[in-house]
Amino acid sequence: KQEVTQIPAALSVPEGENLVLNCSFTDSAIYNLQWFRQDPGKGLTSLLLIQSSQREQTSGRLNASLDKSSGRSTLYIAASQPGDSATYLCAVVGGNQFYFGTGTSLTVIP
Amino acid sequence: NAGVTQTPKFQVLKTGQSMTLQCAQDMNHNSMYWYRQDPGMGLRLIYYSASEGTTDKGEVPNGYNVSRLNKREFSLRLESAAPSQTSVYFCASSVVANTEAFFGQGTRLTVV
Numbered sequence: 001k002q003e004v005t006q007i008p009a010a011l012s013v014p015e016g017e018n019l020v021l022n023c024s025f026t027d028s029a030i031y032n033l034q035w036f037r038q039d040p041g042k043g044l045t046s047l048l049l050i051q052s053s054q055r056e057q058t059s060g061r062l063n064a065s066l067d068k069s070s071g072r073s074t075l076y077i078a079a080s081q082p083g084d085s086a087t088y089l090c091a092v093v094g095g096n097q098f099y100f101g102t103g104t105s106l107t108v109i110p
Numbered sequence: 111n112a113g114v115t116q117t118p119k120f121q122v123l124k125t126g127q128s129m130t131l132q133c134a135q136d137m138n139h140n141s142m143y144w145y146r147q148d149p150g151m152g153l154r155l156i157y158y159s160a161s162e163g164t165t166d167k168g169e170v171p172n173g174y175n176v177s178r179l180n181k182r183e184f185s186l187r188l189e190s191a192a193p194s195q196t197s198v199y200f201c202a203s204s205v206v207a208n209t210e211a212f213f214g215q216g217t218r219l220t221v222v
Contacts, residue, residue, distance in 0.1 A: 004152075031208035031209075032208065032209070032210070034210060034211065036213075042215060042216070043200060043213045043214055043215040043216050044200065044202075044213040045213075046210060046211070046212060046213075049209075049210040089152075089153075091153075091211070093208050093209075093211075094208060095208075096141075096158060096160055096166070096207040096208060097143070097155045097158060097168060097169075098143070098145075098153075098155070098202075098211055100145075100152040100153040100154075101152060102150060102151070102152040103152070
């Protein structure tokens with residue numbers, strides 16, 4: 001069974017700092033990896049999808065990388081803002097389902 | 111631009127009661143999913159429907175049933191609610207299996 005781990009569980013940074021969120025998975029036979037954002041009491045918002053054949057994907061201040069062989073993905077957030085405060089979830093896609101980590105709760109301090 | 115719509119948003123049930131959670135998507139997606147989210151456990155798959163007319167069990171299907179009513183709608187039924195089913199339930203859809211998923215806003219269910 002695919003196991004997905006996100007470290008750290010919580011992160012607090014001052015506004016303007018660049019930061020990296022980590023996601024690791026145990027089975028490298030994946031289709032895609034998807035990063036989500038979840039605000040308190042809300043649903044999941046898709047941020048980036050990296051296909052298994054890709055190394056990275058960028059959207060605005062966000063850059064996600066994927067290294068299947070080592071079972072790792074990172075989400076890089078540049079020039080963090082207070083509005084980036086949320087929980088970030090990664091999901092490994094395969095076998096007709098998404099396997100989620102428990103997320104990293106990010107707080108950006110003004 | 112509705113995307114994935116879930117109803118209701120909140121529900122309180124007594125142990126043993128039944129209810130159906132509704133989910134509809136307007137993106138012409140083939141695949142739909144039901145997840146539950148619990149603190150410290152992440153999201154876990156209850157059931158999924160790879161395409162209209164098919165449903166399959168996920169990681170935690172016990173106590174639940176599903177119906178893929180048509181391409182747009184995928185409902186989740188609790189026949190006899192238990193306190194262990196207190197959770198936040200999310201419906202999601204994707205064009206086909208293993209592609210980008212889009213989630214609804216969730217249903218917060220409390221069983222007392």
